[in-house]
Amino acid sequence: MKIYISGKISGTNLTETRKRFASVAKAMKKLGYEPVNPFENELTEHDTWEAHIVKDIATLLQCKAIYMLQDWQDSKGARIEHYIAIEIGMPIMYEIEKL
Numbered sequence: 001m002k003i004y005i006s007g008k009i010s011g012t013n014l015t016e017t018r019k020r021f022a023s024v025a026k027a028m029k030k031l032g033y034e035p036v037n038p039f040e041n042e043l044t045e046h047d048t049w050e051a052h053i054v055k056d057i058a059t060l061l062q063c064k065a066i067y068m069l070q071d072w073q074d075s076k077g078a079r080i081e082h083y084i085a086i087e088i089g090m091p092i093m094y095e096i097e098k099l
Contacts, residue, residue, distance in 0.1 A: 007069030
């Protein structure tokens with residue numbers, strides 16, 4: 001099952017955040033899931049926030065579920081992704097503790 005990973009990216013240390021998303025993706029793979037990491041969306045940190053959210057939403061819509069990292073509520077983009085998941089009836093998983 002393809003699961004989109006959602007959490008705060010903007011305003012963070014991108015190196016550490018990239019590692020965090022990769023770590024979660026690795027743990028998901030071990031559990032048999034197909035993680036979808038927004039850091040792998042072919043855009044760069046030089047692209048606009050708007051370009052990222054459009055690409056991320058398109059990617060989210062190709063998934064069967066969304067996984068919300070603990071910091072998701074601090075992110076405008078993650079809140080938008082969460083809202084979309086609710087509105088389309090997509091299963092939502094919440095990180096209880098860091099994987």
